[in-house]
Amino acid sequence: xxxxxxxxxxxxxxxxxxxxxxxxxxxxxxxxxxxxxxxxxxxxxxxxxxxxxxxxxxxxxxxxxxxxxxxxxxxxxxxxxxxxxxxxxxxxxxxxxxxxxxxxxxxxxxxxxxxxxxxxxxxxxxxxxxxxxxxxxxxxxxxxxxxxxxxxxxxxxxxxxxxxxxxxxxxxxxxxxxxxxxxxxxxxxxxxxxxxxxxxxxxxxxxxxxxxxxxxxxxx
Numbered sequence: 001x002x003x004x005x006x007x008x009x010x011x012x013x014x015x016x017x018x019x020x021x022x023x024x025x026x027x028x029x030x031x032x033x034x035x036x037x038x039x040x041x042x043x044x045x046x047x048x049x050x051x052x053x054x055x056x057x058x059x060x061x062x063x064x065x066x067x068x069x070x071x072x073x074x075x076x077x078x079x080x081x082x083x084x085x086x087x088x089x090x091x092x093x094x095x096x097x098x099x100x101x102x103x104x105x106x107x108x109x110x111x112x113x114x115x116x117x118x119x120x121x122x123x124x125x126x127x128x129x130x131x132x133x134x135x136x137x138x139x140x141x142x143x144x145x146x147x148x149x150x151x152x153x154x155x156x157x158x159x160x161x162x163x164x165x166x167x168x169x170x171x172x173x174x175x176x177x178x179x180x181x182x183x184x185x186x187x188x189x190x191x192x193x194x195x196x197x198x199x200x201x202x203x204x205x206x207x208x209x210x211x212x213x214x215x216x217x218x219x220x
Contacts, residue, residue, distance in 0.1 A: 126186065
């Protein structure tokens with residue numbers, strides 16, 4: 001799968017008081033977009049790209065530090081159970097399919113799972129879904145107790161998932177960074193917000209059918 005990244009430089013200016021000096025601070029972030037799903041996010045440039053571990057993983061990044069084990073991974077899963085439904089029902093469809101039961105199943109790949117909270121009516125990018133926080137023990141590689149925040153959103157027959165985790169004791173100091181990364185996630189607009197897009201209404205107020213003669217007109 002071909003992926004590409006764009007490098008952005010964000011400069012922030014802090015102004016203290018009406019006539020005080022102006023100080024400029026620069027922070028560099030990486031912008032990444034998946035060429036196939038068009039899912040995108042930004043993250044600090046000091047974070048490193050890691051190898052994906054699961055088949056549905058499309059991008060994994062890890063924060064600096066040896067003992068933090070802080071990382072975020074993006075996953076995409078096809079979901080055609082509700083291929084056609086009005087856009088105004090998107091939140092209800094997500095509420096039915098991506099609730100506590102979904103997270104219990106999702107976390108099945110870990111051990112000693114403890115789900116701390118699940119919030120429905122959450123959003124990720126352009127989709128509706130849910131948010132969860134949980135603790136668990138990793139099942140692959142060296143055993144490690146971790147804490148994670150996770151979001152899932154359904155959009156255009158795909159479930160977009162972001163999971164950010166860190167070693168349990170170090171998790172609190174990474175929580176805000178994880179939230180910042182999650183807020184940057186977006187995907188390309190593929191569903192029109194109107195029921196029929198911008199097509200004209202082909203159903204006129206009345207239907208007129210001409211007969212054999214011009215004066216023979218039936219109105220329905």
